[in-house]
Amino acid sequence: MDELKEIMITTDEIKADEYLINMGPQHPSTHGVLRLLVKLEGEIVHNLQPHVGYIHSGIEKMAESLSYPQIGHLTDRMDYLSAQQNNEAVSLCIENALQVEVPDRVKYIRTIMSELSRLASHQLWWCVMGMDMGALTTFFYGLRDREDILDIFENTCGARLTLNYNIPGGLMFDIYPNFQRDVKAFITKFKTKLPEYDRLLSGNVIFTERTKGVGYLSKEDAIAFGVTGPTGRASGFACDLRKHQPYSAYDKVSFNEVLSDVGDTYARYQVRMQEMWESISIIEQLIDNIPEGDYAEKMKGVIKLPEGEYYQRVETARGEFGVFIVSDGKKNPYRVKFRSPGFSNLFTINHIAKGWKIADLVAIMSTFDLVIPDIDR
Amino acid sequence: MTNEELIQALGRIDANATVTAGKQYIEATVAANDFHAFMQKIKDDKSLLFDFLICVTGVDYPEYLQMVYHLESTSLKHMLVVKVNTAGRENAAIDSVADLWPTSEFHEREAYDLLGIHFNNHPDLRRLFLDDEWGHPLRKDYKDDVHIVSR
Numbered sequence: 314m315d316e317l318k319e320i321m322i323t324t325d326e327i328k329a330d331e332y333l334i335n336m337g338p339q340h341p342s343t344h345g346v347l348r349l350l351v352k353l354e355g356e357i358v359h360n361l362q363p364h365v366g367y368i369h370s371g372i373e374k375m376a377e378s379l380s381y382p383q384i385g386h387l388t389d390r391m392d393y394l395s396a397q398q399n400n401e402a403v404s405l406c407i408e409n410a411l412q413v414e415v416p417d418r419v420k421y422i423r424t425i426m427s428e429l430s431r432l433a434s435h436q437l438w439w440c441v442m443g444m445d446m447g448a449l450t451t452f453f454y455g456l457r458d459r460e461d462i463l464d465i466f467e468n469t470c471g472a473r474l475t476l477n478y479n480i481p482g483g484l485m486f487d488i489y490p491n492f493q494r495d496v497k498a499f500i501t502k503f504k505t506k507l508p509e510y511d512r513l514l515s516g517n518v519i520f521t522e523r524t525k526g527v528g529y530l531s532k533e534d535a536i537a538f539g540v541t542g543p544t545g546r547a548s549g550f551a552c553d554l555r556k557h558q559p560y561s562a563y564d565k566v567s568f569n570e571v572l573s574d575v576g577d578t579y580a581r582y583q584v585r586m587q588e589m590w591e592s593i594s595i596i597e598q599l600i601d602n603i604p605e606g607d608y609a610e611k612m613k614g615v616i617k618l619p620e621g622e623y624y625q626r627v628e629t630a631r632g633e634f635g636v637f638i639v640s641d642g643k644k645n646p647y648r649v650k651f652r653s654p655g656f657s658n659l660f661t662i663n664h665i666a667k668g669w670k671i672a673d674l675v676a677i678m679s680t681f682d683l684v685i686p687d688i689d690r
Numbered sequence: 691m692t693n694e695e696l697i698q699a700l701g702r703i704d705a706n707a708t709v710t711a712g713k714q715y716i717e718a719t720v721a722a723n724d725f726h727a728f729m730q731k732i733k734d735d736k737s738l739l740f741d742f743l744i745c746v747t748g749v750d751y752p753e754y755l756q757m758v759y760h761l762e763s764t765s766l767k768h769m770l771v772v773k774v775n776t777a778g779r780e781n782a783a784i785d786s787v788a789d790l791w792p793t794s795e796f797h798e799r800e801a802y803d804l805l806g807i808h809f810n811n812h813p814d815l816r817r818l819f820l821d822d823e824w825g826h827p828l829r830k831d832y833k834d835d836v837h838i839v840s841r
Protein backbone atom coordinates (compact mmCIF):
# COMPACT_ATOMS: atom_id res chain seq x y z
CA MET A 314 0.00 0.00 0.00
CA ASP A 315 2.73 2.45 0.93
CA GLU A 316 4.57 1.64 -2.23
CA LEU A 317 1.45 2.29 -4.30
CA LYS A 318 0.87 5.56 -2.46
CA GLU A 319 4.26 6.79 -3.58
CA ILE A 320 3.44 6.04 -7.17
CA MET A 321 0.21 8.03 -7.14
CA ILE A 322 0.45 11.77 -7.37
CA THR A 323 0.99 12.66 -3.75
CA THR A 324 -0.89 15.96 -3.87
CA ASP A 325 -4.18 14.27 -2.99
CA GLU A 326 -4.22 12.08 0.07
CA ILE A 327 -5.87 8.68 0.13
CA LYS A 328 -8.94 8.97 2.36
CA ALA A 329 -10.23 6.26 4.68
CA ASP A 330 -12.97 5.02 2.34
CA GLU A 331 -10.79 5.05 -0.76
CA TYR A 332 -8.57 2.27 -1.96
CA LEU A 333 -6.07 1.62 -4.72
CA ILE A 334 -6.28 -1.25 -7.12
CA ASN A 335 -4.24 -2.32 -10.10
CA MET A 336 -6.12 -2.84 -13.33
CA GLY A 337 -3.66 -4.81 -15.41
CA PRO A 338 -0.91 -5.38 -16.53
CA GLN A 339 -2.78 -8.59 -17.36
CA HIS A 340 -6.40 -7.59 -17.74
CA PRO A 341 -8.63 -8.60 -20.67
CA SER A 342 -9.95 -5.11 -21.31
CA THR A 343 -6.58 -3.37 -21.41
CA HIS A 344 -5.85 -5.32 -24.62
CA GLY A 345 -2.20 -5.74 -23.87
CA VAL A 346 0.29 -5.15 -21.14
CA LEU A 347 -1.00 -1.89 -19.75
CA ARG A 348 -1.34 -1.21 -16.05
CA LEU A 349 -3.79 1.33 -14.72
CA LEU A 350 -3.47 2.24 -11.07
CA VAL A 351 -6.99 3.23 -10.07
CA LYS A 352 -8.06 5.06 -6.93
CA LEU A 353 -11.61 4.02 -6.13
CA GLU A 354 -14.31 4.91 -3.68
CA GLY A 355 -16.70 2.01 -3.97
CA GLU A 356 -17.13 1.75 -7.71
CA ILE A 357 -16.36 5.38 -8.50
CA VAL A 358 -13.01 6.22 -10.07
CA HIS A 359 -11.40 9.14 -8.23
CA ASN A 360 -8.00 9.08 -9.87
CA LEU A 361 -6.19 6.98 -12.39
CA GLN A 362 -2.56 6.66 -13.42
CA PRO A 363 -1.51 4.72 -16.52
CA HIS A 364 1.78 2.88 -16.13
CA VAL A 365 3.40 2.01 -19.42
CA GLY A 366 6.70 0.50 -20.51
CA TYR A 367 6.11 -3.20 -19.89
CA ILE A 368 6.86 -3.93 -23.54
CA HIS A 369 9.10 -0.98 -24.30
CA SER A 370 11.40 -2.34 -26.98
CA GLY A 371 13.66 0.62 -27.72
CA ILE A 372 12.70 0.87 -31.38
CA GLU A 373 13.95 4.46 -31.63
CA LYS A 374 17.37 3.44 -30.30
CA MET A 375 17.51 0.41 -32.60
CA ALA A 376 16.65 2.57 -35.59
CA GLU A 377 19.81 4.62 -35.04
CA SER A 378 21.97 1.66 -35.99
CA LEU A 379 19.87 0.43 -38.92
CA SER A 380 19.70 1.52 -42.53
CA TYR A 381 16.65 3.40 -43.80
CA PRO A 382 14.89 0.48 -45.53
CA GLN A 383 15.33 -1.59 -42.36
CA ILE A 384 13.56 0.99 -40.18
CA GLY A 385 10.31 0.39 -42.03
CA HIS A 386 10.22 -3.18 -40.84
CA LEU A 387 10.40 -2.13 -37.20
CA THR A 388 7.33 0.07 -37.54
CA ASP A 389 5.12 -2.97 -38.18
CA ARG A 390 5.82 -4.08 -34.64
CA MET A 391 4.51 -0.89 -33.09
CA ASP A 392 0.89 -0.56 -34.07
CA TYR A 393 0.49 -4.01 -35.59
CA LEU A 394 -3.07 -3.24 -36.73
CA SER A 395 -1.89 -0.24 -38.76
CA ALA A 396 1.30 -1.83 -40.09
CA GLN A 397 0.55 -0.69 -43.62
CA GLN A 398 0.15 2.96 -42.68
CA ASN A 399 3.22 2.91 -40.45
CA ASN A 400 5.32 1.49 -43.30
CA GLU A 401 3.84 4.09 -45.60
CA ALA A 402 4.81 6.91 -43.25
CA VAL A 403 8.47 5.86 -43.19
CA SER A 404 8.53 5.33 -46.94
CA LEU A 405 6.91 8.70 -47.64
CA CYS A 406 9.31 10.44 -45.26
CA ILE A 407 12.35 8.99 -47.05
CA GLU A 408 10.87 9.62 -50.52
CA ASN A 409 10.12 13.24 -49.66
CA ALA A 410 13.62 13.72 -48.28
CA LEU A 411 15.16 12.35 -51.49
CA GLN A 412 12.52 14.12 -53.62
CA VAL A 413 11.54 10.87 -55.30
CA GLU A 414 8.14 10.84 -56.99
CA VAL A 415 6.63 7.35 -56.89
CA PRO A 416 4.53 6.10 -59.84
CA ASP A 417 0.75 6.60 -59.69
CA ARG A 418 0.27 2.84 -59.52
CA VAL A 419 2.13 2.77 -56.21
CA LYS A 420 0.01 5.61 -54.82
CA TYR A 421 -3.23 3.86 -55.73
CA ILE A 422 -2.18 0.49 -54.32
CA ARG A 423 -0.88 2.09 -51.13
CA THR A 424 -4.18 3.90 -50.62
CA ILE A 425 -6.26 0.76 -51.22
CA MET A 426 -4.08 -1.27 -48.88
CA SER A 427 -4.24 1.46 -46.23
CA GLU A 428 -8.01 1.52 -46.35
CA LEU A 429 -8.22 -2.28 -46.20
CA SER A 430 -5.92 -2.10 -43.21
CA ARG A 431 -8.15 0.54 -41.60
CA LEU A 432 -11.19 -1.67 -42.19
CA ALA A 433 -9.45 -4.68 -40.64
CA SER A 434 -8.43 -2.58 -37.64
CA HIS A 435 -11.92 -1.15 -37.14
CA GLN A 436 -13.43 -4.64 -37.45
CA LEU A 437 -11.15 -5.90 -34.70
CA TRP A 438 -11.95 -2.84 -32.59
CA TRP A 439 -15.69 -3.44 -33.06
CA CYS A 440 -15.53 -7.10 -32.13
CA VAL A 441 -13.46 -6.57 -28.98
CA MET A 442 -15.55 -3.56 -28.00
CA GLY A 443 -18.59 -5.84 -27.99
CA MET A 444 -16.65 -8.41 -26.02
CA ASP A 445 -15.64 -5.82 -23.42
CA MET A 446 -19.34 -5.07 -23.01
CA GLY A 447 -20.16 -8.75 -22.56
CA ALA A 448 -21.45 -9.50 -26.06
CA LEU A 449 -19.36 -12.41 -27.27
CA THR A 450 -21.18 -12.77 -30.62
CA THR A 451 -19.56 -9.60 -31.96
CA PHE A 452 -16.17 -11.20 -31.54
CA PHE A 453 -17.02 -13.99 -33.96
CA TYR A 454 -18.71 -11.67 -36.47
CA GLY A 455 -15.78 -9.26 -36.51
CA LEU A 456 -13.05 -11.86 -36.79
CA ARG A 457 -14.96 -13.76 -39.49
CA ASP A 458 -15.06 -10.70 -41.77
CA ARG A 459 -11.55 -9.59 -40.91
CA GLU A 460 -10.25 -12.94 -42.12
CA ASP A 461 -11.18 -12.01 -45.73
CA ILE A 462 -8.96 -8.93 -45.58
CA LEU A 463 -6.09 -10.83 -44.00
CA ASP A 464 -6.33 -13.40 -46.81
CA ILE A 465 -5.97 -10.59 -49.35
CA PHE A 466 -2.92 -9.32 -47.42
CA GLU A 467 -1.43 -12.80 -47.33
CA ASN A 468 -1.88 -13.26 -51.06
CA THR A 469 -0.37 -9.83 -51.73
CA CYS A 470 2.77 -9.97 -49.63
CA GLY A 471 2.84 -13.21 -47.64
CA ALA A 472 2.11 -11.66 -44.26
CA ARG A 473 -1.16 -11.16 -42.46
CA LEU A 474 -0.24 -8.55 -39.86
CA THR A 475 3.33 -7.31 -40.23
CA LEU A 476 3.05 -6.55 -43.91
CA ASN A 477 6.39 -4.90 -44.80
CA TYR A 478 4.75 -4.15 -48.13
CA ASN A 479 5.97 -0.57 -48.51
CA ILE A 480 9.61 0.12 -49.13
CA PRO A 481 11.25 3.47 -49.88
CA GLY A 482 10.50 4.07 -53.56
CA GLY A 483 7.39 1.95 -53.88
CA LEU A 484 6.20 -1.52 -53.07
CA MET A 485 7.96 -4.77 -52.33
CA PHE A 486 5.97 -6.68 -54.99
CA ASP A 487 3.27 -5.95 -57.51
CA ILE A 488 -0.30 -6.91 -56.65
CA TYR A 489 -1.29 -10.46 -57.54
CA PRO A 490 -3.43 -11.06 -60.67
CA ASN A 491 -6.75 -11.55 -58.85
CA PHE A 492 -6.24 -8.73 -56.34
CA GLN A 493 -8.97 -6.52 -57.81
CA ARG A 494 -11.44 -9.40 -58.07
CA ASP A 495 -10.84 -10.46 -54.46
CA VAL A 496 -11.11 -6.92 -53.09
CA LYS A 497 -14.35 -6.32 -54.97
CA ALA A 498 -15.76 -9.64 -53.77
CA PHE A 499 -14.86 -8.69 -50.20
CA ILE A 500 -16.45 -5.25 -50.52
CA THR A 501 -19.67 -6.71 -51.93
CA LYS A 502 -19.83 -9.21 -49.10
CA PHE A 503 -18.87 -6.80 -46.35
CA LYS A 504 -21.51 -4.26 -47.44
CA THR A 505 -24.15 -6.79 -46.47
CA LYS A 506 -22.39 -7.60 -43.19
CA LEU A 507 -21.88 -4.06 -41.93
CA PRO A 508 -25.63 -3.39 -41.42
CA GLU A 509 -25.62 -6.59 -39.36
CA TYR A 510 -23.08 -4.99 -37.04
CA ASP A 511 -25.49 -2.11 -36.50
CA ARG A 512 -28.44 -4.42 -35.87
CA LEU A 513 -26.45 -6.42 -33.37
CA LEU A 514 -24.83 -3.68 -31.28
CA SER A 515 -25.61 -0.07 -32.27
CA GLY A 516 -29.26 -0.12 -31.25
CA ASN A 517 -28.92 -2.56 -28.38
CA VAL A 518 -30.45 -1.03 -25.25
CA ILE A 519 -27.84 -2.46 -22.87
CA PHE A 520 -25.08 -1.17 -25.12
CA THR A 521 -26.51 2.33 -25.58
CA GLU A 522 -27.26 2.68 -21.85
CA ARG A 523 -23.64 1.93 -21.10
CA THR A 524 -22.17 4.24 -23.73
CA LYS A 525 -24.45 7.25 -24.30
CA GLY A 526 -23.37 10.23 -22.23
CA VAL A 527 -20.47 8.29 -20.72
CA GLY A 528 -16.90 9.59 -20.79
CA TYR A 529 -17.29 13.04 -22.29
CA LEU A 530 -14.29 14.68 -23.98
CA SER A 531 -14.66 18.27 -25.17
CA LYS A 532 -13.13 19.58 -28.38
CA GLU A 533 -10.81 21.95 -26.48
CA ASP A 534 -9.51 19.10 -24.33
CA ALA A 535 -9.09 16.85 -27.35
CA ILE A 536 -6.84 19.46 -28.99
CA ALA A 537 -4.97 20.26 -25.77
CA PHE A 538 -4.26 16.58 -25.08
CA GLY A 539 -3.38 15.94 -28.74
CA VAL A 540 -6.14 13.36 -29.19
CA THR A 541 -6.36 12.50 -32.88
CA GLY A 542 -8.04 9.91 -35.05
CA PRO A 543 -11.63 8.76 -34.61
CA THR A 544 -11.37 9.53 -30.87
CA GLY A 545 -10.58 13.18 -31.58
CA ARG A 546 -13.09 13.46 -34.42
CA ALA A 547 -15.89 12.23 -32.15
CA SER A 548 -15.24 15.37 -30.11
CA GLY A 549 -15.42 17.61 -33.17
CA PHE A 550 -11.67 18.01 -33.73
CA ALA A 551 -11.25 17.97 -37.54
CA CYS A 552 -7.92 16.15 -37.62
CA ASP A 553 -8.23 13.76 -40.56
CA LEU A 554 -4.88 14.10 -42.34
CA ARG A 555 -6.23 12.23 -45.36
CA LYS A 556 -8.47 15.26 -45.88
CA HIS A 557 -6.33 18.15 -44.65
CA GLN A 558 -2.85 17.09 -45.80
CA PRO A 559 -3.53 14.46 -48.45
CA TYR A 560 -0.75 12.02 -49.30
CA SER A 561 -0.62 9.06 -51.75
CA ALA A 562 -3.91 9.00 -53.72
CA TYR A 563 -6.19 10.61 -51.13
CA ASP A 564 -6.39 13.80 -53.21
CA LYS A 565 -7.94 11.80 -56.05
CA VAL A 566 -10.91 10.43 -54.10
CA SER A 567 -13.92 12.10 -52.54
CA PHE A 568 -14.95 11.08 -49.05
CA ASN A 569 -16.39 12.68 -45.94
CA GLU A 570 -14.44 13.38 -42.81
CA VAL A 571 -16.68 11.80 -40.18
CA LEU A 572 -17.18 14.28 -37.36
CA SER A 573 -19.40 14.36 -34.32
CA ASP A 574 -19.74 17.11 -31.73
CA VAL A 575 -21.14 14.90 -28.96
CA GLY A 576 -17.82 13.61 -27.59
CA ASP A 577 -19.12 10.69 -25.55
CA THR A 578 -18.34 6.98 -25.81
CA TYR A 579 -21.25 6.34 -28.16
CA ALA A 580 -20.06 9.13 -30.50
CA ARG A 581 -16.61 7.52 -30.69
CA TYR A 582 -18.33 4.25 -31.53
CA GLN A 583 -20.48 5.83 -34.25
CA VAL A 584 -17.55 7.70 -35.84
CA ARG A 585 -15.66 4.44 -36.36
CA MET A 586 -18.76 2.72 -37.75
CA GLN A 587 -19.24 5.56 -40.26
CA GLU A 588 -15.54 5.52 -41.13
CA MET A 589 -15.89 1.93 -42.28
CA TRP A 590 -18.45 3.08 -44.89
CA GLU A 591 -16.08 5.86 -45.99
CA SER A 592 -13.21 3.38 -46.35
CA ILE A 593 -15.41 1.14 -48.49
CA SER A 594 -16.27 4.13 -50.67
CA ILE A 595 -12.58 5.08 -51.08
CA ILE A 596 -11.66 1.54 -52.13
CA GLU A 597 -14.56 1.41 -54.61
CA GLN A 598 -13.41 4.65 -56.25
CA LEU A 599 -9.86 3.36 -56.73
CA ILE A 600 -10.03 -0.37 -57.30
CA ASP A 601 -11.04 -0.26 -60.99
CA ASN A 602 -8.72 2.63 -61.82
CA ILE A 603 -5.29 1.34 -60.76
CA PRO A 604 -3.01 2.76 -63.46
CA GLU A 605 -0.49 0.62 -65.29
CA GLY A 606 3.18 1.17 -64.54
CA ASP A 607 6.04 0.17 -62.30
CA TYR A 608 5.39 -0.94 -58.75
CA ALA A 609 8.58 0.65 -57.48
CA GLU A 610 10.92 3.48 -58.36
CA LYS A 611 14.55 2.44 -58.75
CA MET A 612 16.42 3.48 -55.63
CA LYS A 613 20.12 3.43 -54.82
CA GLY A 614 21.46 0.32 -53.09
CA VAL A 615 22.46 2.33 -50.03
CA ILE A 616 20.03 5.10 -49.20
CA LYS A 617 21.55 8.19 -47.63
CA LEU A 618 19.31 11.13 -46.77
CA PRO A 619 20.69 14.65 -47.22
CA GLU A 620 21.58 16.34 -43.96
CA GLY A 621 18.51 17.83 -42.31
CA GLU A 622 15.28 17.07 -40.52
CA TYR A 623 12.22 15.46 -42.04
CA TYR A 624 8.74 14.96 -40.65
CA GLN A 625 5.93 12.96 -42.19
CA ARG A 626 2.39 12.63 -40.87
CA VAL A 627 -0.10 9.97 -41.89
CA GLU A 628 -3.53 8.97 -40.62
CA THR A 629 -3.58 5.48 -39.16
CA ALA A 630 -6.67 3.73 -37.81
CA ARG A 631 -5.91 5.23 -34.39
CA GLY A 632 -4.96 8.76 -35.35
CA GLU A 633 -1.97 10.75 -36.40
CA PHE A 634 1.25 8.80 -36.79
CA GLY A 635 4.37 10.90 -37.27
CA VAL A 636 7.90 10.01 -38.30
CA PHE A 637 10.63 12.51 -37.45
CA ILE A 638 14.05 11.74 -38.92
CA VAL A 639 17.19 13.73 -38.15
CA SER A 640 19.84 12.87 -40.72
CA ASP A 641 23.52 13.72 -40.67
CA GLY A 642 24.05 12.47 -44.22
CA LYS A 643 25.15 8.94 -43.29
CA LYS A 644 23.43 5.67 -44.12
CA ASN A 645 21.96 5.46 -40.61
CA PRO A 646 19.69 8.15 -39.23
CA TYR A 647 21.04 10.32 -36.40
CA ARG A 648 17.74 10.23 -34.54
CA VAL A 649 14.32 8.80 -35.30
CA LYS A 650 11.20 9.67 -33.37
CA PHE A 651 7.85 8.02 -33.85
CA ARG A 652 4.89 10.09 -32.79
CA SER A 653 2.37 7.38 -32.05
CA PRO A 654 -1.35 8.16 -31.83
CA GLY A 655 -1.95 5.77 -28.92
CA PHE A 656 0.58 7.56 -26.71
CA SER A 657 -1.18 10.91 -26.83
CA ASN A 658 -4.65 9.36 -26.72
CA LEU A 659 -4.00 7.16 -23.68
CA PHE A 660 -2.98 9.94 -21.32
CA THR A 661 -6.36 11.71 -21.51
CA ILE A 662 -7.89 8.74 -19.74
CA ASN A 663 -7.51 10.17 -16.26
CA HIS A 664 -9.17 13.37 -17.43
CA ILE A 665 -12.11 11.48 -18.96
CA ALA A 666 -12.70 8.59 -16.58
CA LYS A 667 -12.66 10.56 -13.30
CA GLY A 668 -16.05 10.37 -11.64
CA TRP A 669 -17.28 7.41 -13.69
CA LYS A 670 -17.72 3.86 -12.49
CA ILE A 671 -15.07 1.23 -13.08
CA ALA A 672 -17.34 -0.54 -15.59
CA ASP A 673 -17.55 2.73 -17.55
CA LEU A 674 -13.77 2.87 -17.57
CA VAL A 675 -13.78 -0.38 -19.54
CA ALA A 676 -16.24 1.12 -22.06
CA ILE A 677 -14.19 4.31 -22.37
CA MET A 678 -10.95 2.40 -22.90
CA SER A 679 -12.60 0.29 -25.57
CA THR A 680 -13.46 3.32 -27.67
CA PHE A 681 -9.88 4.55 -27.37
CA ASP A 682 -8.85 1.49 -29.35
CA LEU A 683 -5.46 1.20 -27.64
CA VAL A 684 -2.66 -0.92 -29.05
CA ILE A 685 -0.01 -1.17 -26.37
CA PRO A 686 3.18 -1.66 -28.45
CA ASP A 687 2.18 1.57 -30.18
CA ILE A 688 2.38 3.37 -26.83
CA ASP A 689 5.50 1.69 -25.46
CA ARG A 690 7.50 1.49 -28.71
CA MET B 691 -0.85 33.34 -43.38
CA THR B 692 2.08 33.04 -45.77
CA ASN B 693 5.49 31.91 -44.60
CA GLU B 694 6.90 35.46 -44.76
CA GLU B 695 4.07 36.80 -42.59
CA LEU B 696 4.56 33.96 -40.14
CA ILE B 697 8.31 34.69 -39.91
CA GLN B 698 7.58 38.39 -39.32
CA ALA B 699 4.94 37.64 -36.69
CA LEU B 700 7.35 35.36 -34.83
CA GLY B 701 10.07 38.02 -35.04
CA ARG B 702 7.74 40.50 -33.35
CA ILE B 703 7.12 38.08 -30.48
CA ASP B 704 10.75 37.41 -29.68
CA ALA B 705 13.40 39.54 -31.33
CA ASN B 706 16.17 37.20 -30.15
CA ALA B 707 14.67 34.07 -31.71
CA THR B 708 16.24 32.78 -34.92
CA VAL B 709 13.40 32.15 -37.37
CA THR B 710 14.20 30.46 -40.66
CA ALA B 711 12.26 28.71 -43.40
CA GLY B 712 13.31 25.08 -43.11
CA LYS B 713 12.93 22.37 -45.72
CA GLN B 714 9.35 21.64 -44.69
CA TYR B 715 8.24 24.03 -41.98
CA ILE B 716 9.17 27.36 -40.42
CA GLU B 717 11.71 26.73 -37.68
CA ALA B 718 12.28 28.95 -34.67
CA THR B 719 15.26 28.45 -32.36
CA VAL B 720 14.69 30.04 -28.98
CA ALA B 721 17.04 30.63 -26.05
CA ALA B 722 16.29 28.42 -23.05
CA ASN B 723 15.60 31.46 -20.82
CA ASP B 724 12.95 32.90 -23.15
CA PHE B 725 11.46 29.53 -24.04
CA HIS B 726 8.39 29.40 -21.80
CA ALA B 727 7.41 33.02 -22.48
CA PHE B 728 7.80 32.42 -26.23
CA MET B 729 5.58 29.32 -26.14
CA GLN B 730 2.96 31.17 -24.06
CA LYS B 731 2.87 33.99 -26.61
CA ILE B 732 2.60 31.83 -29.73
CA LYS B 733 -0.25 29.94 -28.11
CA ASP B 734 -2.18 33.07 -27.10
CA ASP B 735 -1.37 35.48 -29.95
CA LYS B 736 -4.50 36.03 -32.06
CA SER B 737 -2.59 35.81 -35.34
CA LEU B 738 -0.75 32.57 -34.43
CA LEU B 739 -2.93 30.44 -32.09
CA PHE B 740 -0.74 27.33 -31.97
CA ASP B 741 -3.09 25.19 -29.93
CA PHE B 742 -2.15 21.67 -31.06
CA LEU B 743 1.21 20.27 -29.91
CA ILE B 744 1.80 17.34 -32.25
CA CYS B 745 5.16 15.90 -31.41
CA VAL B 746 7.91 16.50 -28.85
CA THR B 747 11.35 15.08 -29.56
CA GLY B 748 14.60 15.17 -27.67
CA VAL B 749 17.83 14.94 -29.66
CA ASP B 750 21.33 14.37 -28.30
CA TYR B 751 24.04 16.45 -29.99
CA PRO B 752 27.72 16.35 -29.02
CA GLU B 753 27.67 19.73 -27.24
CA TYR B 754 24.09 20.04 -26.03
CA LEU B 755 20.67 18.39 -25.92
CA GLN B 756 17.87 19.76 -28.04
CA MET B 757 14.10 19.63 -27.68
CA VAL B 758 12.05 19.90 -30.89
CA TYR B 759 8.37 20.84 -30.70
CA HIS B 760 6.08 20.38 -33.71
CA LEU B 761 3.09 22.68 -33.42
CA GLU B 762 -0.01 23.30 -35.49
CA SER B 763 -2.81 25.81 -35.33
CA THR B 764 -6.11 23.98 -35.73
CA SER B 765 -7.99 27.16 -36.67
CA LEU B 766 -5.40 28.91 -38.87
CA LYS B 767 -3.83 25.74 -40.31
CA HIS B 768 -0.17 26.71 -40.14
CA MET B 769 2.67 24.74 -38.67
CA LEU B 770 5.80 25.64 -36.76
CA VAL B 771 8.82 23.81 -35.39
CA VAL B 772 10.31 25.27 -32.20
CA LYS B 773 13.77 24.21 -31.08
CA VAL B 774 15.45 24.92 -27.80
CA ASN B 775 18.95 23.89 -26.77
CA THR B 776 20.16 23.14 -23.27
CA ALA B 777 23.29 24.81 -21.89
CA GLY B 778 25.23 21.55 -21.85
CA ARG B 779 24.79 17.83 -21.67
CA GLU B 780 25.20 17.50 -17.90
CA ASN B 781 22.33 18.74 -15.68
CA ALA B 782 20.38 19.72 -18.77
CA ALA B 783 17.18 21.58 -17.90
CA ILE B 784 14.40 23.25 -19.88
CA ASP B 785 11.14 24.85 -18.75
CA SER B 786 8.15 22.55 -18.97
CA VAL B 787 5.22 23.57 -21.17
CA ALA B 788 2.80 21.13 -19.54
CA ASP B 789 0.78 24.08 -18.22
CA LEU B 790 0.14 25.22 -21.81
CA TRP B 791 -0.42 21.87 -23.55
CA PRO B 792 -1.34 19.02 -21.15
CA THR B 793 -0.12 16.44 -23.69
CA SER B 794 3.46 17.63 -23.26
CA GLU B 795 3.45 16.39 -19.65
CA PHE B 796 3.86 12.83 -20.93
CA HIS B 797 6.07 13.61 -23.90
CA GLU B 798 8.38 15.42 -21.48
CA ARG B 799 8.37 12.46 -19.12
CA GLU B 800 9.47 10.34 -22.07
CA ALA B 801 12.30 12.74 -22.89
CA TYR B 802 13.33 12.82 -19.22
CA ASP B 803 13.32 9.03 -19.16
CA LEU B 804 15.21 8.36 -22.37
CA LEU B 805 17.50 11.41 -22.59
CA GLY B 806 17.79 12.68 -19.03
CA ILE B 807 16.55 16.20 -19.73
CA HIS B 808 15.14 17.80 -16.58
CA PHE B 809 11.97 19.88 -16.98
CA ASN B 810 11.49 22.80 -14.61
CA ASN B 811 8.00 23.19 -13.07
CA HIS B 812 6.85 19.84 -14.39
CA PRO B 813 3.83 18.59 -12.39
CA ASP B 814 4.96 14.96 -12.15
CA LEU B 815 8.48 14.33 -13.43
CA ARG B 816 8.96 10.57 -13.09
CA ARG B 817 10.43 8.04 -15.48
CA LEU B 818 7.87 6.76 -17.95
CA PHE B 819 9.09 3.51 -19.49
CA LEU B 820 12.20 2.36 -17.64
CA ASP B 821 13.24 1.54 -14.10
CA ASP B 822 15.04 4.07 -11.95
CA GLU B 823 18.34 2.18 -12.25
CA TRP B 824 18.57 2.51 -16.02
CA GLY B 825 20.71 5.12 -17.69
CA HIS B 826 19.32 7.30 -20.45
CA PRO B 827 19.44 5.04 -23.51
CA LEU B 828 18.83 7.58 -26.26
CA ARG B 829 22.04 9.39 -25.34
CA LYS B 830 24.81 8.69 -27.81
CA ASP B 831 27.31 7.74 -25.10
CA TYR B 832 24.96 5.17 -23.53
CA LYS B 833 26.73 1.88 -23.03
CA ASP B 834 25.02 -1.47 -22.55
CA ASP B 835 27.19 -4.54 -23.13
CA VAL B 836 24.30 -6.95 -22.66
CA HIS B 837 21.52 -5.52 -24.81
CA ILE B 838 23.42 -3.67 -27.52
CA VAL B 839 25.55 -5.63 -29.95
CA SER B 840 28.03 -3.34 -31.63
CA ARG B 841 29.50 -4.32 -34.97
